[in-house]
Amino acid sequence: MSLRVDGWEGAKIALASLRANRLRTVLTTAGIGIGVATLLAIVGIIQGLNASFEEQLAGLGSNSLSISKFPWVMKGSWWEYRNRKNLTLEHAEALRRVPNVVAVAPNVTRIREVTGRGQQLSSVRVVGTIPDYLQVSTYELAEGRFLVEADEGGSVVVLGADVAEALFHRDSPLGANIRIGERPFRVVGVLARKGKLLGQSRDMLVAIPLNTHRRYFGRWRPLDIGVAVDDPSTLDRVEDLVVGALRRHRQTPPDKEDDFAVNRPEQLAATYEQLTAALYAVAVGVGFITLLVGGIGIMNIMLVSVRERTREIGVRRALGARRRTIVVQFLLEASAVSAVGGALGTAAGLGIAQVVSWITPLAAAVNPLTVVAGVGFSAVVGLLFGIWPAARAASLDPVEALRYE
């Protein structure tokens, strides 16, 4: 008898047996299903998080660097960073001479309240900078204009989308007067909406000329320097050159580490991935354990099934079924249960991930490969945990099996 017959007949027998024990099948299926659902929901949510984070990072621009006293990902004490020499306008000028650099924007930020039309916004990022900032930061203009050279020292302001909306609703703020702290400013432009990064709005800001900022909000504030390059592929080389230029300028001794940080969005991504990788591992571990429990459930049920059907096995053997035929029959039964469980679990897991993405800000995205892996893996679990019961079924002595009560 061919394997085709083994497989086809085995499948029919397996299905008939599953139909005959509906409640048991459903419960066993649920065991595997819950495992797969847990695994997929967690993986889906984490993949979604990663995807949305990557998308947000893409908004930071793939062709820019930000040089600061403080690294985005701090590894030492804050005071150590705090006590570094400030970055200066001279440093910024030096960076303009680095090849491939197309824009350099020194900038300084304070949090201030902003009032306009009788309304007050309490914590707005007030960025003092120069015209190059637009290119470095990858903001775009929604209306009006950005800062120009001629604004330097003047009291003009470009509003972030959130600020414009909060103070002026749908009216155009162009030409209107607002206050930053106590100081009056005239609105010359509005930035296009950028969205959120890690849950924080990137549009709750205003940009004013750098010198005005220093005059009104303090000269001692440390500068950051944003640098844009013409081609993202040159970024690594530019970073090296920037580091070299700054060390030269700041006369950093060769045996000392950089006393400034070159920040790139990828670093954030790497740190973030490190963080989620641990979470991922734990979650996947939990999912696997759940699957394991489901698998043991299948083994248990299959052993019961083999015992219950001892006489049936004896009859089949007497009528010419070979051991292999019996093994195939029970393996198919076990993997059918777990594949069905896997499929239902996949649906449930995707459903949970979808619900999470509706009711929370977390976006859930499931890689189709994960689905294939989920269903495939649960079928393999069924197969593995079915082997022992199937082997037991096949090893029964037909004489004994026929006599079994």
Added chain:
Amino acid sequence: MLIQLEQICRTFRVGGEEVRALRDVSFSVAKGEWVAVVGQSGSGKSTLMNVLGCLDTPTAGRYLLNGKDVSRMADDALARVRNEEIGFIFQTFQLLPKETALANVELPLVYRGVRSRERRERAAAALEKVGLSNRVHHRPNELSGGQRQRVAIARALCAEPSMLLADEPTGNLDSATGEEIVRLFEALHRAGHTLVLVTHEPRLAARCPRAVRLSDGIVVADGPGPEVARQNLEDLGRAADKGAA
């Protein structure tokens, strides 16, 4: 000769002790014969039935079935021989309870790899032969004992084996129904089937043209059914007298 048993021995090990269920059993059965294997419980007839049915292999001796030596065959080969050469009829019918009569009868053909349309046709024909063409789609629990045994006989016939091997086929039936089954066997015998019937009932053995009597694993009589059955009854009577005394 269809069946040729040459000095068949079958020894079991029970708790370190050797139990010799069959000792040098030799006899032959020709094609078309109807033979009863008769003996009391513990006489070794069940062991002989398992060996004859290729469910078990002898410890020593040679068993030729249809010219093939099946006494040393591996498990898979034995399964094939059972499927092709033997039609089993059991005391407890051994039907699959969740399957219809038709599906039960089809079963040997499933394991022979016959396509489903042909299987269905042959199974239906076999059910007709045993007078159950109106019960094709009934499940065993919807059938009477006699009908169940007839389904089992149809299952045995369906694969057209070289012999039918019946183990106490009337043991679970009342006498009237048992009589029907015996009549069916008589008809099958007339139609040329080879029948081996294992039983402890001398009355049933008396209906067979030939009977082989086993006692303590040894063939003690081999002759016309009525004669062997009478001997058997006399022995039983003596044993009963001894017991009474």
